[in-house]
Amino acid sequence: MSKQKIIESAIFIFNADFSASLDKVATHASVSRRTLHRHFKDRQDLLDACIFEMMKTWQAAMLVAFKNSTDPIKQLEEMLYAGIDCGVKYAFLTKLQNRAEELSALPTGDSEAYTKARDRWFSFIPDLGAKKIINNNLSIAWIRILFTHMIMAAVDALQSGDVAPNTIKENAWYSFRRSIGMD
Amino acid sequence: MSKQKIIESAIFIFNADFSASLDKVATHASVSRRTLHRHFKDRQDLLDACIFEMMKTWQAAMLVAFKNSTDPIKQLEEMLYAGIDCGVKYAFLTKLQNRAEELSALPTGDSEAYTKARDRWFSFIPDLGAKKIINNNLSIAWIRILFTHMIMAAVDALQSGDVAPNTIKENAWYSFRRSIGMD
DNA sequence: CAAAAATGTCACTATATTGAGACATTTGTT
DNA sequence: AACAAATGTCTCAATATAGTGACATTTTTG
Numbered sequence: 001m002s003k004q005k006i007i008e009s010a011i012f013i014f015n016a017d018f019s020a021s022l023d024k025v026a027t028h029a030s031v032s033r034r035t036l037h038r039h040f041k042d043r044q045d046l047l048d049a050c051i052f053e054m055m056k057t058w059q060a061a062m063l064v065a066f067k068n069s070t071d072p073i074k075q076l077e078e079m080l081y082a083g084i085d086c087g088v089k090y091a092f093l094t095k096l097q098n099r100a101e102e103l104s105a106l107p108t109g110d111s112e113a114y115t116k117a118r119d120r121w122f123s124f125i126p127d128l129g130a131k132k133i134i135n136n137n138l139s140i141a142w143i144r145i146l147f148t149h150m151i152m153a154a155v156d157a158l159q160s161g162d163v164a165p166n167t168i169k170e171n172a173w174y175s176f177r178r179s180i181g182m183d
Numbered sequence: 184m185s186k187q188k189i190i191e192s193a194i195f196i197f198n199a200d201f202s203a204s205l206d207k208v209a210t211h212a213s214v215s216r217r218t219l220h221r222h223f224k225d226r227q228d229l230l231d232a233c234i235f236e237m238m239k240t241w242q243a244a245m246l247v248a249f250k251n252s253t254d255p256i257k258q259l260e261e262m263l264y265a266g267i268d269c270g271v272k273y274a275f276l277t278k279l280q281n282r283a284e285e286l287s288a289l290p291t292g293d294s295e296a297y298t299k300a301r302d303r304w305f306s307f308i309p310d311l312g313a314k315k316i317i318n319n320n321l322s323i324a325w326i327r328i329l330f331t332h333m334i335m336a337a338v339d340a341l342q343s344g345d346v347a348p349n350t351i352k353e354n355a356w357y358s359f360r361r362s363i364g365m366d
Numbered sequence: 367c368a369a370a371a372a373t374g375t376c377a378c379t380a381t382a383t384t385g386a387g388a389c390a391t392t393t394g395t396t
Numbered sequence: 397a398a399c400a401a402a403t404g405t406c407t408c409a410a411t412a413t414a415g416t417g418a419c420a421t422t423t424t425t426g
């Protein structure tokens with residue numbers, strides 16, 4: 001089935017260029033534009049599928065990250081790795097958060113459930129600050145933005161080909177944990 | 184003159200959405216689309232003007248950054264601030280680096296001069312690594328990507344309104360210098 | 367192999383975007 | 397006020413993109 005391939009291509013293309021033509025998406029998926037339209041009614045339909053796919057991927061990754069440990073620091077590390085594994089999906093999803101006005105209503109509840117979950121993942125950040133494990137002069141908003149950009153940096157590094165793939169996660173975690181004041 | 188205003192708007196709009204219509208640019212600049220076309224022959228012409236504007240701004244900022252000190256660490260800090268001051272211009276410029284294939288040839292020499300200058304700014308990074316001032320396990324490519332994303336994070340923070348503006352540069356420099364292994 | 371499902375190709379219409387001409391209106395300068 | 401420059405409005409034509417129908421071809425499945 002090419003439906004999944006089209007979604008993946010759309011995520012990749014739209015992440016780089018939100019108003020790119022559907023032709024570009026179809027070409028990237030090695031599929032005719034007509035086939036794309038057989039699976040997706042219109043651009044919005046495809047975009048909704050992308051959003052659903054991205055949320056699904058991200059939530060699944062987060063679940064794994066939290067199962068792996070009960071230590072908040074280890075959990076934070078696993079969250080970062082999960083984001084990097086999600087790759088462009090994570091980047092695109094966070095971008096869309098900031099352009100909600102351009103998007104039609106998502107399937108009811110999905111979006112709320114996502115942001116609710118997302119907020120919960122970050123709820124222990126203040127605790128780490130209170131315990132002086134991380135620098136508590138940094139605001140939660142700044143740390144969240146840092147987290148997002150560290151993942152994007154890792155994705156960039158991977159795509160650029162200039163950084164050895166097997167060192168990227170290690171580098172990202174080192175740089176992130178130090179950027180928020182850890183040892 | 185509205186020419187400059189159009190360029191600024193184009194940089195802002197195209198940075199967020201590379202394939203946005205010229206109508207959006209004109210609207211953002213509070214100008215009719217007809218006026219936009221009086222100043223710029225076509226989309227590519229406008230984009231070239233954006234690139235020229237961005238390179239000019241960035242180079243000027245870099246020059247100031249380097250004049251302020253001879254201490255490489257202080258210079259690095261000033262470079263970061265310069266990037267943040269350039270804001271979206273810096274972000275958009277670095278994005279375009281990775282899509283050179285989509286761009287027509289720039290005015291001869293300008294692009295080379297820019298990248299040459301850009302590489303020189305980073306030439307002292309290996310020295311800092313050799314002197315163990317920064318973590319020399321990190322590759323230059325990774326550090327460069329980190330630098331870029333730290334600026335983008337600062338821009339995001341400013342635009343989000345969730346981080347106090349007067350703490351952003353401070354936060355960015357703290358997080359960046361630690362992310363590359365400084366104290 | 368044969369039927370069914372998926373995809374490709376071609377044709378077509380509709381809408382959006384782009385670029386430019388003609389002329390009116392506003393703005394700034396002397 | 398008078399003039400020039402800049403900009404806006406309306407119009408039009410060319411191109412690009414979007415979406416659909418009909419039918420051929422390929423792929424999958426039993």
